[in-house]
Amino acid sequence: MPSASAAFVVGIDLGTSHTVVASVPVRGTAADIALLNLPQRSAAGEVVAQPLLPSVRYQATPGELGEAWLQPWPPQGASDTAPAVIGRWARELGAAVPGRLVASAKSWLSHTGVDRTAPILPWGAGDEVAKVSPLAASASYLAHVRAAWDQAHPQAPLAQQSVVLTVPASFDEGARALTLEAAQLAGLPQVQLLEEPKAAFHDWLLLQGPQLAAQLADSRLVLVVDVGGGTTDLTLIRVDPAAGGGLPLLTRTAVGEHLMLGGDNMDLALAHQLEAAFAGAGQRLPAQRFAQLVQRCRVAKEQLLAAGAPEQVRITLLGGGSQLLAQAQSATLTRAQVQQWVVEGFLPPAPIDAVPARRQGALRGFGLPYPADAAISRHLAQFLRQHADGALPDTVLLNGGVFHAHALVQRLTQLLDGWRGHPVRVLHNPHPDWAVARGAAAYGLGLQAPPPAQASASNQPLAHSQSAPVAIKTMPRIGGGSARSYWLLLPGPAGAAPQALCLLPKGTEEGVRLVLSGRRFALKLGQAVRFNLLAHSHSQPVAQAGQITAVTGEGWVELPPIAAVLPAPEGRAQAQAQVEVQLQARMTEVGTLEVRCLRVQDGVADAAQSWLLPFNTRGAVASLETIAASADAASAEGPKGLKPLATQLPASVALIDRIFGTQAQDVSAKDVRQLRPALEKLLGPRDSWELGLLRALFDALLARAKRRRRTADHERVWLNLAGWCLRPGVGAELDAWRITQVWGLYAAGLGHARDPANWTEWWVFWRRVAAGLDEAQQMQVLEAVAAAMQKTVQQATQRNGGKSSHGSYDDMLRLLAAMEAVPWQYRQEMGQWMLQRLQRPDASPQTWWAIGRLAARQSLAANAHLVMPPEAAQEFLDATLAQDWRKQETAMFAAVQMARMTGDRARDLPDAVRAQVLDKMRGAGAPARWLALVDSVVTMDAEDQRRSLGDSLPPGLVLL
Template sequence: MTALTASPSYVVGIDLGTSHTVVASVPVGGAAADIALLPIPQRSAVGEVVAQPLLPSVRYQAAQGELGEAWLQPWPPQGASPEAPAVIGRWARELGAAAPGRLVASAKSWLSHTGVDRTAAILPWGAGDEVAKVSPLAASASYLAHVKAAWDAAHPGAPLQQQSVVLTVPASFDEGARALTLEAAQSAGLPQVQLLEEPKAAFHDWLLLQGAQLAQQLAGSRLVLVVDVGGGTTDLTLIRVDAAADGGVPTLTRTAVGEHLMLGGDNMDLALAHQLEPAFAGAGQRLPAQRFAQLVQRCRMAKEQLLAADAPAQVGITLLGGGSRLLAATQTATLTRDQVQQLVVEGFLPAAQITDGPTKRQGALRGFGLPYPADAAISRHLAQFLRQHADGALPDTLLLNGGVFHAHALVQRLTQQLGDWRGSPVRVLHNPHPDWAVARGAAAYGLARVQAQVPQQVPQQVPPSSESNQPLVQVQPAPAAIKTIIPHIGGGAARSYWLLLPGKAGAAPQGICLLPRGTEEGVRMVLSGRRFALKLGQAVRFVLLANSRSNLPAQAGQLLALEGEGWVELPPVATVLPALPGSTQTQVEVQLQACMTEVGTLEVRCVKVEHGVADPAQSWLLPFAVRGALGGQEVSESVAASADATSAEGQKGLSSPAGRLPDAVALIDRVFGTQAQAVTAKEVRQLRQSLEKILGPREGWEVALLRALFDALLARAKRRRRTTDHERGWFNLAGWCLRPGVGAELDAWRITQVWALYGQGLGHGKEAANWTEWWVFWRRVAAGLNEAQQMQLLEDVAGHMQKAVQQTARSGGKTSHGSYDDMLRLFAAMEAVPWQYRQEMGQWMLQRLQRPDETVQTWWAIGRLAARQSLAANAHLVMPPEAAQEFVHATLAQDWRKNETAMFAAVQMARMTGDRARDLPDALRAQVLEKMRAAGAPARWQELVERVVPMEAQDQQRSLGDSLPPGLVLL
């Protein structure tokens, strides 16, 4: 744990939950019995502040003046202002029930959603521009800041930042989500916190409650399954119990954790809302996004009432109307206790076989842009987890945590299911307070660590294996076993971590193990037998993967083919290593080191090696790339960004075409290098064809190869202006290799480098063909440009387009500004600019379409401008459905049998995403679908409008206006 600036007086456990935040604390010199919950002051109404242990993890983004001065008490939320007031907690939840478009909810789920920029202001999801938005990171930080203010008010002599703070996270959180959780804590003024997995915390609380009877209580248990179902996630954890020979405290070892499963109470609320939706919208109809969000809020409150111990038989669900028909349009439906239990139990814990697995078909769980799993059946996910990790010994003991298990029917079904799989009953450990067991357990865990005396660590050497794939590994031992008031739960790292290396052609890629599963916190693995050569001042990217399989052989430094189940790609570790001070050295030899820090995060370092000896004074921490927009893209690459400098095994897999990369770079250097060479104009013009002879057809070049080629071109960009042919060839090839501007890690760095060329402009600006390649280049990489860059590009291309239109009218078709069609396509690629600008562009294009000679590409451009699914930008930048309808109606006025491009534009604008904030109204989509059928549209186009399905490659290429690199997938 990071050293505190002052001796702490308290240990504080914080459960930052999806639905609620809870805080528990205990004096450092106290006992477990002294653990107490913190009453958290929060506004419950305009004139009332209450202090309760549960702080709803919601934030209401009010309109200016809406709350008067009430938002200032008990203290202003972090990030709020008089122009954008906000409120957190109970009152926020009440206000959000009436105006869901202003409610920030499920921030924790968004924080783990890798398909969006988690640092961008995107919440409330789907809200209009009149609502001030915050990022998932900022929302999470504001809840922690509220907790800090509450603690400091109650303990003025012991501010929270000086206490020992344990912050819980789902066991399934990946390294990116953990890093962002720590960043949220730092933003809230808590720079020193330790992360603890929520199921471990819940089990710590149960252990704590047993006291001196612990050994007796666990006497008959050998394998404990912890099922923690929160508001946004389901966490599965197995803990092995080994009885002590002397009858003392047993040894506890966490043996497995489940994969990230975004499935919890939120999904149950959505399921109930879908069930009631026909009562409000009519059979076969859907409510508008705002009304549906209101229904979800109402169902959440009804669910809590109907699953409580003293639940009523039924609850009325009322939706108010809007505008002048507020009362007249009010509707009411009834939700019964039996109905809720039946829907929740059968929908989320249906009877299953131990051989079952999750289905792939998307269920009715998609609601607000979050990547919920296709199968809502927790029982089938559990069966798969046990098959993978229980090694044939099914758990005999069960601990349940989370508010959903207040429902006796859920407890009964899950217990019965496990008993059926085992063939004998399973024992259920009593959890008296599932709402705050995690916070209490975190405090107990932290108290044990603070009270423990940790001995000094002494390095030791582990002799190298005789096998060639087992290099020398240096290991620093973990702290000695901690003797505490409750037993320590061992097990170390829940996953093994691997670095992706190149694989042989046609074979599975290989990985090298950085950190084996089970490695204890504080143990540093040093891959001293493998060294890597890295260039300074250039982009370095390591692709990491994790695997939680217990039967996967894993030792540090081991090479393994990355085959089988359970591989999860982590956010890459990526950086640009700075040049060494006072040195002209451009390349360094490094070794990799990895450890699971005491804070609870994975740390990867490069340490410089000089004359075979590592120099800890010259090391680089490789941060996880969790900032910025990933654009909903997944990248799969088979070539690592670094090569082994000392082992022949480091060159394995550099086969065709990647193995011929040096020949391709040499050819690029011949054309664009510094040395004057006798290169003919024909050689320059045929550079692409020459590269294809070496590497194969360019359509098959993988992402890693493309970026390597681009890096070679970028390093020689100064020589792109030698001739008109050089300039055209450089922009043509560089744009192809960097397209679509995002997707491979460090593309943001590449875009920063290439944007510097924009201000330099063309060296041969009198050549129309060069202007065309200029526009094509920026269109191909536009997805990587930020809003300010796209706005500047937009203004420039608009000016050139206007001149081209005027020049074409005068000259009868000729223009010196490049291709009008390519400028038009560049217009449509501006996905990061505010949608209002794209709306204006579309309206201008509709006017142009009144001309009989306007290109059919204009319809394609309109479809891209108002598409429901962005191809590269985050989904929150999509044009709202209300604004897009103007363009849909324009396409409907066309004869689609004669104008297929207009029909495809309608497909892009009417495509169903499952996100009500983006989808067109059902009636308009039905109108588009009816006309498509009449026009004989391809079945795959009709399916895109009718249901949520991925776009096929050929249609995705048509939407993008270009092909995508193999291995890069846009969701």
């Protein structure tokens, strides 16, 4: 919301490539909108101030920059031991040493496949580089902006101004929530979010002044194409002429899906084209040199696509160390090549019925989930077919630095002309680099006063104080409300698609609260609850709040789930802490979705007893149904595969309660051991139990964990079944909460520690859930299992191979290999110890499996930045290559895991090494699917996932 004491409205474009700031006094005019020159270092001894702040950080080595990095001010979170710089100098330093450059933080902020709060950038950098999270990097750019503003306006600090921060229209609710969190970390607690295409169009509207109505007189549907450094945003705005020749009514009708396509991808494409000139035909550059080539291509692209560009640019890659100049290589990039590769690669000719390719293209390189098809033209065709309702746009506004290239503008307009059969009108954008920041300031200015009461809620003019100029006061606001409809995932009929309940229809205006009064839910307090949400961006059919529909067709996007453990009243039994609630949803004034639970008492919702449900933004999650609707909202049965959750769960819990319930029942040791077979008779084979069912069973076991120690049989059965139901410890929302609960059992240890079979189940349990443990927890387990393994080895020596008192050696070995979250150096030491054990004639065949997992290229659950570096993994690969793979298939599969191609140069082994592995695999008659894993980027099948993990994954859960 606007600040009542604000002297300025400030628009901030936190871009992938650049950050730009514009401002206007709250009682200013259109002419008063000004860009803020942002001080930044351009060299060690020079500070410059310019409107464009490159959104990059350089993570320097201690002492590398002297005291220069402290000027004009140090980045947020920097210290004397980890200096970093932001802006132009960071970009220049990073061009020479790309392994220390944090770039594309905004793209990483929207990447749901990683923990966006973990220190993972620069991606692929070694341990000698201090890393930051995408969230912290974004916050540091905003903190730099705040410092620059406060220096220029000491009497009006930025934290007290009305700040409008722009985001891509396609950002999901998790990315928007993280953007707000970054602003708070930067000392900006109150900001308004605005979609970037709307901001760019606001700027164009502002520039028209009194001629606005005439300028839009012949336009009915405006397409805004905003191609930035990291994303392509597509937006449609309907123009309805007002009666009597007044200002037109503007309504945003559609936004595109999240497309991670932009200038970064173009730089990658140019680097791929030139790679052979530096690496040789058919060869690939090492990750660091390829990153250097990408940076060089970016600079060359900007030169060759600018006005008055030269015919060609020389690109030089320096060598390393003492061979810095001696090993330098050069290649020439021409203007014609750039236009050909960029225009034909990203805007190729396409018919209006074109669809994007599904197969992953070549634009992978740094871990980001780029779309399979880089052709913006095909994505645009699909967008228009889905949203234009047969009426193609007659007007287009182009925004983003890439449209400085006339060839791209020309190709895009040719495409639209051909699809329409008539020329499309191109709105002139005089400054695509900072239109978003200017438009954000103009938009914020319009929020400083309430709209006239007689205006339509969706098409009201931007109001201002009486002293405001006509150009601001009468500029129409772009209506349309929420760009998407939001839905709660519900079970669907057996054998049919899942169903969803509409929480917030598309077009709902900001601030409007919708309560689903006709739908009630039973909610248990003090226990894990979660709601899986979907967004739908298609225009038809128009949904209503409370409507239930099948989740079929295109346009459905899974959002980060909403999850919480809501507190139970003190002194109240947990079993009784169940309340009836209604759901309330609204699009907040700052531009984010808010969902609350309102308690219902005596049939009336009590707003005083409500719970805000936060989005999970820490990492990727699996999709599953987890909250039970009451009778009036649960007319549908479970979807295919989840029927047991609805129909057989009570009977399953009764079986568990018979063994582990509060009241000791008359059960024999055989009854205890037969619990799993009894459940399988009821639910089917345990391999088929769906993720939602598994977690529901685990929750029942967890609630009865205190009774697991009744007998040694009870303890073994509980560990075996609970570990199976919680495996692999991640993948379902609130698994982190479950791990927290179960970790409390670790310190208590085994109740029947003299039974080796119980020790075996103990190790198996922690292996199965290891992926959910954090580094400290895994380190604690690692130390315990390592000590037990040493005792087992000693006992085997003393007893000539006798049984261990600490359980199965093989299961301890497999647990050791499952510690993916510990620093890779520990796993390297484990692997070296295992190589020594392999010299013994009684070495376990599981040792090769364990080594393969320790040095694997692709983590099964942990973030990719924890993978052992290729140079460290080489030692273990060499050991496998020395084996006869026809006799040692486990050694060959270990090599497959170590040489597997991920598409991420920071993790992949050199091409020559993978070629050596492929040759040996072919000679040993390796399965075709194993060859494919090493030769190209493919997903493991279920059988190989089982072999890698040591267990099958729950149905519906896929790990990379």
